[in-house]
Amino acid sequence: MSTSTPVKAPAVTRASGSPTGSPVGGRPARRPGRSPSERNRPFWMLAPGGILMVIIIIVPLAIAFVISLLDLDQYTLRSWLQAPFIGLQNYLEAVTKSSLLRSIWISVSYAAIASAVTLPIGVAAALATQNAFRGRGLVRSIFLIPYVLPAFVVGTVWRTMLQPGGVVDAGLTGLGIHAGLWLNGPQSYWALIAVQIWSSWPFFYLLVLAGLQSVDQEVHEAAAIDGAGWWTKLRHVIFPYLKGPVSLALIISFLHNINGFTLPFVLFGVPAPEDVNVLPVLTYITSFQSFRFGLSAAMAVASLVLIAIPLFIYLKAVRLDTGEEGKRP
Template sequence: MTVPPALAAPEAAADAAPREPGPRRAARPTSGRRGRRFPGGRPLWLMLPTLLLLVLVIVVPFLLAVWIGFLDLDQYTLRQLFSAPFIGLKNYSEGFAAGQLLHSIWISAAFSVLTTAFCLPVGLLAALAVNSAFRGRGLVRSAFLIPYVIPSFVTAMVWRFLMRPDGAFNDFLAVFGITGGQWLIGEQAFWALVIVDTWAAWPFIYMMTTAGMQAIPDELYEAAALDGAGWVARIRHVVLPGIRHQLLLGLLLSTLAHFNNFTLPYVLLGSPAPDAALTLPVNIFQTSFQFFRFGLGSAMSVISLVLLMIPAIYYLRASKLTAAPGED
């Protein structure tokens, strides 16, 4: 089976299509009086209120968190927020030495990567299943979103009930001859987290994938069909290249969201959590609001942020979303 050149390089076909007026064109400097008032042709000063809000809502709390991470701030020094003892990097060293920080980072990383890995095929197959029109497709598409729109708290409560030793989940597994046992204690608690979060989060991958598929022109499918491409070939040479960006963005956002998920492990497993499922957000919560080590908790939050920025920056650079006008 041969694949038509247009399908082998869908980007080339896309490049050949007439360009929509995009931000790069709008960014061209304008001349004359308007250009003098708005450098680059854009009235950037109108963004000032937004920037001010961003500074108030994001930058100030972030800087405060960084600062608190250098303080010995706990319930005894809480009233002296700005004069609590400055201890430099001691909170960071304590976090790594005694706070199970590395263990929690490992648990969160494994949890987020595994959950995303399980969500990927489920979401992708679901999107493919409803990509072609059929009667009742709207209903099926809506039904697919149900796990995603249920609040995390409710999901966790329901699954906590289902995963009891005598719960419906073990009954379901028993049909296949599998003995489920105690899901919410010990090592199994980690897998309980992965299973429940996969159930709740796969529709996100499905949505991102569906959005990508809808942007693929019908002509590409038609051309593939004319060339005799089967289902697998169409997926491989039309669908996957066409949804690459959306899928990668979906995987990144999904991984970050799982890493940051606090509600699910907290409600599903309680606190203290089994060591095997002590995720970083729960560890930070315990440190800050159960042991009242606000300084240590802030330091751990900053570490968490830095860790999350690594894949985010990598993705932004890889996808060139941060490229300045004129750069490729």
């Protein structure tokens, strides 16, 4: 007696002739479409932050730009929307008749020098406190003191120390050095840079220290096995990991120094010496002492452009470094 093999029933087919559940034409079956509320969910999640950004950033910038096109002063402030429209005359006056260009040069050079000098100090401090030793927590806490102090406190303390006959003069006199005036004249420029370096180097220290934590321990061990010296290890093992944190620290420090108002304002007062008349202080004096609100708004717009240039360069460099340049969506 022979046994027969059971015959499988054919799968039920759709109108297209393909079995149920199988791909049509080699393509997977479409999933049910999402509802409009589900598709718009990411937008609604971003909407609160976007609205807040418009209210806090976009609207004030638009108002400042409108004011920069008006002849707005203490006489037309009450009805500023009816102030005479003068177009780009405020910008021309800021460039040709005010000390805007000199203030831009002072701000840029001061910010660049302070950032360049602060960088190696922060890197050296981070390298010195990377490895464990007794009292490392206390040393790290002491290193952060200049950074956590408010700029108003830093300016007040250093203003007292830099006064004629103050602590700085007494110390230099003990070394046989006659320094002269620190809060007036050409030396005020270097006094501002020195105080800024003292107060901002822990920022580099923090970012570099965070970057050092990302260095793989295996890389350290491999360098030790290969007999690499401290400079070779520093240059070829550690510094490549610090490229991102150092670049970010430089751009943030540079922009912070250009925008810094509190420290020079408290340290030198108003009117500030010509050698430390940075752009934020000049804008403040033009607006709240000369009451040229249209002219000061034009200076503020110029400072925004000045800040956007290095920021754009940094973002472009980051995009190139991640390989996103040239990719099509």
